[in-house]
Amino acid sequence: MPGMRDIANMWRNVREIDLRPIRESALQPVKLALVGATGAGRHTLANQMRHDPSRPQTQTQTPVLITDLASPGKATSADLIVIVVDATSTTTSQEQALAEKWMDTGKRVMVFVNKIDLAAEGQVMDDWQNWQVDRMVYGSALDPASLLSQFVPAVMDLLPDQHLALGRQFPLFRIAIARELINETCFSNAAYAFSTGLAEVVPALDIPLNIADMVVLSKAQAFLVYKLGLSLGLSTRWQDYVTEFGSVVGSGFLWRQLARQLVGLIPVWGIVPKVGVSYAGTYVVGHTILQWYLTGRHITGKQMRELYAHAFENGKAF
Structure with a gap:
């Protein structure tokens, strides 16, 4: 059974997976x-x-x-x-x-x-x-x-x-491709959350996801971060993303923030809030990377709260 240590070691787990095909796809000439x-x-x-x-x-x-x-x-x-x-x-x-x-x-x-x-x-x-x-x-x-x-x-x-390579080599396409990657991963994670049934509250974080869910969703978010970086013309070394975004992806930080921001928005634990949290967490991770590319800065606390609320409503609609 997965535990909190699996989430904390998310980037190590991703490292063990061969990222070479993703990298080679992004570097293939268009x-x-x-x-x-x-x-x-x-x-x-x-x-x-x-x-x-x-x-x-x-x-x-x-x-x-x-x-x-x-x-x-x-x-x-x-x-x-x-x-x-x-x-x-x-x-x-x-x-x-x-x-x-x-x-x-x-x-x-x-x-x-x-x-x-x-x-x-x-x-x-x-x-x-x-x-x-x-x-x-x-x-x-x-x-x-x-x-x-x-x-x-x-x-x-x-x-x-050829979207990863298209964005990396031709900047005109970058924002459109980044948004597509974010949306696809949001819907994929939301679909996964829906398919696994009713939520189980994680006592340490007080959110409607179990540890197994969080491991799967966090890993998908880590792959999203790497794909976004490649398509936006950033580093090909996954280690660089650990340094810049390790505190957001693959740790309890994001999920704790979600719990704080979504208090009052979730009436009862169940499939709908579970899907909303899965969607919102992925949405915020993706836009953290996009914001960093556009401005060189991470999103502020206020921006994060706004993203959470907006994304959670979209997740519920899903």
Whole structure:
């Protein structure tokens, strides 16, 4: 039967698990090709992908294959081919022919219609609605908000198994990928808590989880911390996360804080509060890492309380 020592030694337990596949996945090069005519915005788009709008000082030098319409063969080795089209262009027959050719050979092809703010009204639907590609996205390479709302989700959908590497190598995708990782782990932990039935109160912490639950959930949180760090471009050494976040993950600290913050929110012990606590604990851990990436500081006590309350309500809804 697991005990409190198992929680205190959580990082040691994680260390014994082979983290190499996760690390190698994050370090695997993501090959993106931007193909288009001169002036379509290929270089602008490539530059935007290497920056994080949330941290303007963050920039990578990740190589992107940028080629013109005269040398399309260079793009065939890419994981994803992005055809960049100028929305103001009078003809796109060459780009459409390339798209059809690549689609016929099984390549993943996306079209980014750039400079959409400059296009004539009605031009978009008339010119591009019949293209047969994996995804058609409209926006402006000069507008980070446009890229985050349209371009980023589309690329993530087309590269579902490369998110850690995509975020690590291209900062534009980092926040979206981090939030996805946090949400997935929150729901996974909440589902686990729900599947294990009614809660048992841990006397030492006064929360509706048993020790076995806490070991499983804390281990999942530790993996989340490592994956977040990799996708956000932080250290590949798991030991560095022990130093920075060991007091939050893999100790009774988080669970005690949860108990204090959730007093009055839990009417009776049972499945609902157990799921809420599981969800909230994971949510707070994930956002602790995200906050540290964005600001270089840990979240404050007030921010933690707000996160707990918000996350617990989401967990109950689950």
